[in-house]
Amino acid sequence: MLFIALEGIDGSGKGTQAKLLCSWLRDKGYSCYLTAEPTDNNIGRLIRKYLKEDNFDPRAIALLFAADRSLHIKDILSKLHSDNMVITERYFYSSLAYQGALGINIDWLEEINSFAPEADIVFYLDIEPEEAIKRMTSLSSFRNTREKESYEKEEFLRRVRQNYLKFAEEREKFNVIDASKSIREVQTDIRRRLGRILSFIEEEKKKGRQTRLEDLL
Numbered sequence: 001m002l003f004i005a006l007e008g009i010d011g012s013g014k015g016t017q018a019k020l021l022c023s024w025l026r027d028k029g030y031s032c033y034l035t036a037e038p039t040d041n042n043i044g045r046l047i048r049k050y051l052k053e054d055n056f057d058p059r060a061i062a063l064l065f066a067a068d069r070s071l072h073i074k075d076i077l078s079k080l081h082s083d084n085m086v087i088t089e090r091y092f093y094s095s096l097a098y099q100g101a102l103g104i105n106i107d108w109l110e111e112i113n114s115f116a117p118e119a120d121i122v123f124y125l126d127i128e129p130e131e132a133i134k135r136m137t138s139l140s141s142f143r144n145t146r147e148k149e150s151y152e153k154e155e156f157l158r159r160v161r162q163n164y165l166k167f168a169e170e171r172e173k174f175n176v177i178d179a180s181k182s183i184r185e186v187q188t189d190i191r192r193r194l195g196r197i198l199s200f201i202e203e204e205k206k207k208g209r210q211t212r213l214e215d216l217l
């Protein structure tokens with residue numbers, strides 16, 4: 001079974017696409033487990049609370065994310081072993097991109113996350129921060145965002161996006177998806193790419209061969 005990560009800046013559409021992808025996989029007869037980081041357990045809740053503070057320490061946040069992930073991985077592996085496809089909205093790539101954009105050394109971030117297995121496939125939803133912020137400001141909870149905050153947010157997300165784009169060049173697992181398109185078009189693009197991988201795996205299974213996913217990516 002496959003371990004799929006959806007990555008991208010805030011408002012890029014990860015949650016929306018993850019749900020649609022899971023229901024597509026279920027229609028195809030697979031079991032699908034949908035999950036996200038930070039998680040809903042104690043450490044995940046602590047992260048959400050701490051992130052709301054004005055002057056949170058990015059290194060402390062990075063360590064908390066790694067701790068949350070350590071628990072999350074147990075859950076993910078047990079779902080994969082019981083024949084589920086697992087889709088996670090955000091994984092350790094988010095830590096590298098976000099805490100990296102806050103000035104934390106990316107090698108150190110990789111080191112504290114080195115226990116985390118790579119995802120089989122990463123769909124990176126690429127979008128201009130300006131566009132993503134527009135989507136989020138149309139949500140009621142963001143209606144009161146002041147202009148200055150939104151400008152600072154855009155600058156920050158620009159740096160996060162640069163990190164993601166660098167990973168996309170360096171890491172073969174990364175599939176860049178143009179997330180500025182409509183929800184339907186983005187989903188079609190993801191399904192097309194995943195569909196190719198799934199048919200390859202099914203073919204190999206019929207031939208009794210072990211799949212080398214790397215050959216496809």
Ligand SMILES: Nc1ncnc2c1ncn2[C@@H]1O[C@H](COP(=O)(O)OP(=O)(O)OP(=O)(O)O)[C@@H](O)[C@H]1O
Pocket residue numbers: 008009010011012013014015016017089135136139179180181182183184186
């Ligand atoms: N392709 C799209 N075109 C227009 N609006 C979209 C698109 N995809 C998602 N949206 C809308 O943008 C908002 C953010 O989407 P979503 O919550 O899926 O993003 P996200 O990447 O999960 O964000 P976060 O990082 O904050 O969890 C939602 O209101 C959603 O309906």
Ligand SMILES: [Mg+2]
Pocket residue numbers: 014015016089
């Ligand atoms: Mg989301």
